[in-house]
Amino acid sequence: MAAVDFSTLPQQLVTGLLIGAIYALVALGYTMVYGVLKLINFAHGEVFMLGAYATLFISWSLGYTPANSLTNGSWGALALMLVGSMAVCGIIGALIERLAYRPMRSQARISSLITAIGVSLLLQYGGQIFLLEGKPQNVDPKVSPVYSQDPIKGNFSVHLRPADPKLIEAANALKGQMESTKAAFDAASKGKDAFNLPDDVKKLRSSAQDAERAYNDASGKADNSAIDVNLPKGQVIMLGTTLVLMAALTYLVLYTKQGRAMRAVSQDFDAAALMGINVNSIITFTFVLGSALAGAGAMMAATFQSGTKIDTFFGVLPGLKAFVAAVFGGIGNIPGAVLGGLLMGIAENLVIWAGFPGYKDAIAFVVLIAVLMFRPGGLLGSNKVEKV
Amino acid sequence: MKFWGVRAVSIVAAFLLCFVLEKASRGLDSFTQQLIVFMGLYVTLAVSLNLINGITGQFSIGHAAFYQVGAYTSAYLGITLFPKFHGNLFVWLLLMSIAGGVTAAIAGFVVGLPSLRLKGDYLAIVTLGFGEIVRIVIQNQKALGESGGMDVKPHTTEQPVMFVALLAVLCIAVCRNLLKTAHGLPFLAVREDEVASSAMGVNVTATKVIAFTLGSAFAGAAGAVYANSLGAINPDLFRSDLSILVLSMVVLGGTGSITGSALAAIALFYIPEKMRDITDVRLSLILGGLLAVGLGVSAIRYVTNHVHKAPLVRAGLYLASIVGGVIIAEIFAAGLGKVPALAGNVAGAKLRLVVSAVVLIVLMLVRPQGVFAHHEFSWSWVARLFGRKAPTTEVAA
Numbered sequence: 157m158a159a160v161d162f163s164t165l166p167q168q169l170v171t172g173l174l175i176g177a178i179y180a181l182v183a184l185g186y187t188m189v190y191g192v193l194k195l196i197n198f199a200h201g202e203v204f205m206l207g208a209y210a211t212l213f214i215s216w217s218l219g220y221t222p223a224n225s226l227t228n229g230s231w232g233a234l235a236l237m238l239v240g241s242m243a244v245c246g247i248i249g250a251l252i253e254r255l256a257y258r259p260m261r262s263q264a265r266i267s268s269l270i271t272a273i274g275v276s277l278l279l280q281y282g283g284q285i286f287l288l289e290g291k292p293q294n295v296d297p298k299v300s301p302v303y304s305q306d307p308i309k310g311n312f313s314v315h316l317r318p319a320d321p322k323l324i325e326a327a328n329a330l331k332g333q334m335e336s337t338k339a340a341f342d343a344a345s346k347g348k349d350a351f352n353l354p355d356d357v358k359k360l361r362s363s364a365q366d367a368e369r370a371y372n373d374a375s376g377k378a379d380n381s382a383i384d385v386n387l388p389k390g391q392v393i394m395l396g397t398t399l400v401l402m403a404a405l406t407y408l409v410l411y412t413k414q415g416r417a418m419r420a421v422s423q424d425f426d427a428a429a430l431m432g433i434n435v436n437s438i439i440t441f442t443f444v445l446g447s448a449l450a451g452a453g454a455m456m457a458a459t460f461q462s463g464t465k466i467d468t469f470f471g472v473l474p475g476l477k478a479f480v481a482a483v484f485g486g487i488g489n490i491p492g493a494v495l496g497g498l499l500m501g502i503a504e505n506l507v508i509w510a511g512f513p514g515y516k517d518a519i520a521f522v523v524l525i526a527v528l529m530f531r532p533g534g535l536l537g538s539n540k541v542e543k544v
Numbered sequence: 545m546k547f548w549g550v551r552a553v554s555i556v557a558a559f560l561l562c563f564v565l566e567k568a569s570r571g572l573d574s575f576t577q578q579l580i581v582f583m584g585l586y587v588t589l590a591v592s593l594n595l596i597n598g599i600t601g602q603f604s605i606g607h608a609a610f611y612q613v614g615a616y617t618s619a620y621l622g623i624t625l626f627p628k629f630h631g632n633l634f635v636w637l638l639l640m641s642i643a644g645g646v647t648a649a650i651a652g653f654v655v656g657l658p659s660l661r662l663k664g665d666y667l668a669i670v671t672l673g674f675g676e677i678v679r680i681v682i683q684n685q686k687a688l689g690e691s692g693g694m695d696v697k698p699h700t701t702e703q704p705v706m707f708v709a710l711l712a713v714l715c716i717a718v719c720r721n722l723l724k725t726a727h728g729l730p731f732l733a734v735r736e737d738e739v740a741s742s743a744m745g746v747n748v749t750a751t752k753v754i755a756f757t758l759g760s761a762f763a764g765a766a767g768a769v770y771a772n773s774l775g776a777i778n779p780d781l782f783r784s785d786l787s788i789l790v791l792s793m794v795v796l797g798g799t800g801s802i803t804g805s806a807l808a809a810i811a812l813f814y815i816p817e818k819m820r821d822i823t824d825v826r827l828s829l830i831l832g833g834l835l836a837v838g839l840g841v842s843a844i845r846y847v848t849n850h851v852h853k854a855p856l857v858r859a860g861l862y863l864a865s866i867v868g869g870v871i872i873a874e875i876f877a878a879g880l881g882k883v884p885a886l887a888g889n890v891a892g893a894k895l896r897l898v899v900s901a902v903v904l905i906v907l908m909l910v911r912p913q914g915v916f917a918h919h920e921f922s923w924s925w926v927a928r929l930f931g932r933k934a935p936t937t938e939v940a941a
Contacts, residue, residue: 196665255838259845259909266603267912269665270795273605273788274904281897285830285890476676479669514684521673528662528670 161509166316166385168509169502174391175461176501177398181453182478183485183493183500184405185249185446191422191488192442194265198272199252201475202279203245203447207454208466209287210244211237212295215459220296229301234459237299238397241455242448249447250440258436283468292465295458302389311386319382327374334367390460401452402494405445409490418442422488473517477504480524486537495535550923558717562709569705577703581773583813584708585766588715590793590809591802592762595719597791598799599728600755601735602659603668605787606675610760612782613651613678614644614767616688619777622697633700637707637772641765648764649757651678656756660749663738675784683779693778696771708769712806715762719802720920731755735800785897792900796907798914803921808914816899822892830890832877837902840869841909848910 182204189197214237256275260268297303341360345353353361409415420428421438429435457474458464481500485492500520507519527534569577593607618640629636655674659667683691722728730751733741742748771777793812797804843865847858907914 196669256905263908263912265664267908269603269668270791271905271908273791274901274908277785277788277897277901278905281894281901282834285827285894285898476672480673483666483669512684515680518677518680521670521677524673525658525670528666529658532661532666 163381163383165509166383168505170385170387172502172505173498174387174395174501175504176481176498177395178453178457178497179474179478179481179500180494180497181398181401181449181456182474183482183497184402184490185450186479186482187485187487187490187493188418188442188446190482192418192439193257193261193268195257195268196272196479197257197443197446198269198475199256199275199279200446200450200478201471201473202276202283203249203252203471204450204454204457204474205283205466205468205471206248206279207241207245207451208295208458208470209283210241210451211455211458212293212466214240215295215299218299220299222293222296227298229299229303231301233299234301237459238452238455241451243451245451245454246444246448249443249450253440253443258439280468280472287468292467294463294465297390297459297463300390300393300459302393311388312392314385314387316383316385317381319378323374323378323381327371327378330367330371330374334364334371337364337367340364388460394456394460397452397456401449405449406490408445414438414441477517477520480520483534484523484527486534489534489536492534492536553923558713562706562713565709566706569703574703577705578773579817580705581703581708581769583810584705584712585770585773586790586793586809586813587712587806588708588762588766589790590797590805591712591715591719592759592766593790594794594797594800594802594805595722595731595762596755596759597794598801598805599719599723599735600731600752602752602755603664604655604659604671604756604759605668605784605791606655606671606673606678607760607763607790608782608784608786609655609671609675609678610648610651610763611767611770611786612682612779613648613760614641614764615771615777615782616682616694616767617644617647617764618768618771619694619696620688622772623694626697633698633702634704634707636698637704637769640772641707641711641768644768644771645761645765648767649761651764652756652758652760653753655760656753659752659756672784672787675782675787679779679782689778691779693776693780695776696774698772700772703773704769708773711762711765711769716802716806718758718762723802789897789900792904795914796903798916798918800918801914801916801920803919804914804916807916812900812903816896819892819896819899824889825892825895826877826881827888827890828877828880828883830895831880832873834902835876836869836873837906838869839872840866841906843868844910 182200185200185203186197189195189200215233218233218236220233252275256271257268260271337360341357341364344357344360348354348357409418417428417433417438418441420431420433421435421442425435428438453474454471458466458470477500478497481496482493483496484499485494485496487493500523503519503523504516507513507516565580569580572580589607589611593604596602596604596607621640621643626636655671658670662670682688688694722731730741730746733744733746734748734751738748774781789812790809793809794805796812797806797808844862847861847865851858851861853861911917
């Protein structure tokens, strides 16, 4: 178990926030569908997965193939991938709603839930047959114009605190000692059999090793005393896009006719229908909207988190975590989903920071159980008492 | 007197079945024997999940966690204690499954507690989360082999067919007796209406926790046998897919029907296992098949909802919709086969969970109560089958 190191905390918090933005986008889909239908859309994670595949195929058709990739990124390609992924996901969401969920609407809620699980399984395992035989692939990160392997070019760096000059001095002092002992050892061991040294030379070697260890310790301490935060440029763009999408969603829900109809349907199905709202088309619209947001999240997760491999189980964990985020913030509550998503990403990175990377995926469920036990309505939701 | 006679016939028939299975499997190769063992384990898992899901109505999709707890208990005890054990392997297996059952029951008790406050889809997601937590925690324990898993002592070449058959029979018997006696009524009452049953004096809390504890104890015992039969276990064997497969068995059989769960477990284990033997399925045929399922389902739903004719006519229409779907699918597949992108083949093994998924969806669309609904196997039904007019008794559940 690694020791808790406060100098890396700001970096981990920021990384968590960036990942949390994606969870927030996916959580919005869960929360909107739950708000309208009271259904946990288990297939939402799979919509996310299909969005990532859509992104991958679009990037390939634009020439960023693994075999022969273009080297220059382009903003146009990124925009096309985002819009394409959102469109594909929107259509898939509408299809799932129409073919699987709508016929179940009159049945008990548990039947819809089982159907949702079935759809999710079908997309995971059926996808393995048709989508590149399920072999993991990644989107070429070079498609992004700001991508660079070089940490200085590819990152925005913020220096929160420079390295402590005293520690640097101490390290430099040790450096001289290390070099002199090393030189002494090199001189003494010259021309001798490395595996069969006389005792005095062995002593020199161990003192050289000690000096080196002391220097490494001191320079490590000096490095750690500086607090830097590195933001990959791609992920900053991702956060920006997420904020824009969320603002658009807020506008849509609060200030348009469709949004008002959506809110009405989520309050009361029948009353909304009596007021002349076409409930079916509003539900389809909700699915399209939620799935398109998942598609945007998938595009960004696949493109900007370099090294992410896409397979048909790509959406399982993000889906579950986003669901937990939605519950955390208060399911059915749009700002709650965003808050929950961001907190979820941060919580996950705190677990890594605290030295338990193996438990990264478990924290979501621990949070879920804790929330449901102690505040079932979520952070921003209301605790409704069930009436009989 | 008649009651005891029927009961004796049941018990003798159950033991006879175990004995016949044991004798019949002796001549087979060890792979087939292992398949029989797995089949028995799936029956145990499905029937025990049915106790939680179907009979008590607590929708749980974390059954693999209890199975895993049992398996790891057995594996860990095997490494630490087996060298000191001098006795029959059957006795060892019995001890292990009791130990696995007890640890899993404790885990089940812990999961049962949140179920007091949650219901429906929230409970489902909590049990799913619990399953993941158990898997991740075990995956991070040095003593339990981390993600590499553990070697299970003792190494036996002999598969415990008899033991598994007895375990499955025991599980079925416990569930059946629970249902048919006054002790089982609270479980059904909780499923039907929690508020009403608590008003009638049912201890809802105790009932739910007992259901979880008992169901997970059987899963744990099955897990212990699984570990010994397999010889080596790792956390990947207990992913949530397994929970969902067992859930599909319960749903297919009919939530609440023990007979249904047991038969569905056999079917959903046997069919995908057979599919491993099919090495190439045409891609176009898969698409055609999906289309056929879709068309058949919509036709059947149409007949169910809109055609009000004599039962025979309706049965004919159902048959026609299935046949029609298959014919259209064949034509569609033949057409698609000409598309170069869809000319390839897929191994049947890859389709195994696809079948599970399609079963779940189709069942929910066509017959949400499951194949057997709440019906059970009974001797009077057998008697009627042979033309004897037996007195019809009320079916519990």
